[in-house]
Amino acid sequence: MSTTPIRVLIADGQPIVLEGLRAVLNRQPSIEVVAEAADGIEAIDKCVSLDPDVVLMDVKLPKVDGLTVLRSVQTRAPRSKVILFASGEHKDDFVEAMKLGCCGILLKDSATSLIEKSIVKVHAGEIWLDSTTTAAVIRQFASPTEFPAAHANGKPNRERAQLSQREREIIILISQGYKNKEIAEKMFITEQTVKNHLHNVFDKLGVSDRLELALYAIHNSLHVKP
Structure with a gap:
């Protein structure tokens, strides 16, 4: 090192x-x-x-x-x-x-x-x-004027990856700026389970960090419940 x-x-x-x-x-x-x-x-x-x-x-x-x-x-x-x-x-x-x-x-x-x-x-x-700045960035990136493709025709694009319901729920919370510990508490699961789900989501979507995940979610309307 x-x-x-x-x-x-x-x-x-x-x-x-x-x-x-x-x-x-x-x-x-x-x-x-x-x-x-x-x-x-x-x-x-x-x-x-x-x-x-x-x-x-x-x-x-x-x-x-x-x-x-x-x-x-x-x-x-x-x-x-x-x-x-x-x-x-x-x-x-x-x-x-x-x-x-x-x-x-x-x-x-x-x-x-x-x-x-x-x-x-x-x-x-x-x-x-941090969670505060993530939420601020995500709210602005979620604007139709920032990412019109994410809002085109009001139809979400969810065909790029097969995500489980639990993974989708975690993506929504990540997009809202929640930390792993907070997500675990909200979903009544362990923090390690959240990390495991995130690892799988990163792999499925080809993203490397939480911000990329949140932006991908907005592009593909995964940041809101269907």
Whole structure:
């Protein structure tokens, strides 16, 4: 297993937030803060020059906002994976960020333990969304204007895979942003059983994570009860 720390750039317009993030991340042996940026222009310049593994940045940066920085990073530092550090009132930016290639959204009121976890997960190639942000993203992606094919003629497309009733129920709950433990409680089954069902669903549908599953469900009208 590699012991090389994950190289992280943090960007936020508030010095106190940068200081807090630095303090939290510097306690993690798996992470190295290689640079800080106080505005969008500085964030872009440092991404290009330092090529960090992960960028954790505020969605509302001074001078150049986070979404513009994200667009620039995608073209000028494509190896860097971006996590947006956002407040709950910025939900309208979440979908646009995911469309632009953002790999994760971390709410500013999240527990500090989730900061390291989100960075590790995103660095490993996964998408990071908690239940709140997942639900916000899914609601917007469910709009007919976002995915008209999912709503065409009002007829769902369920012919791509043979899913059991239990699997369909789990897909609906995943699309609503529920976690495995919450799904287990709602369905009166064990958390391990939920994980087993999800493994089978991922395999049947050819998706690799919960967000892909939720988006597939919306495309094919599997996010609502028949």
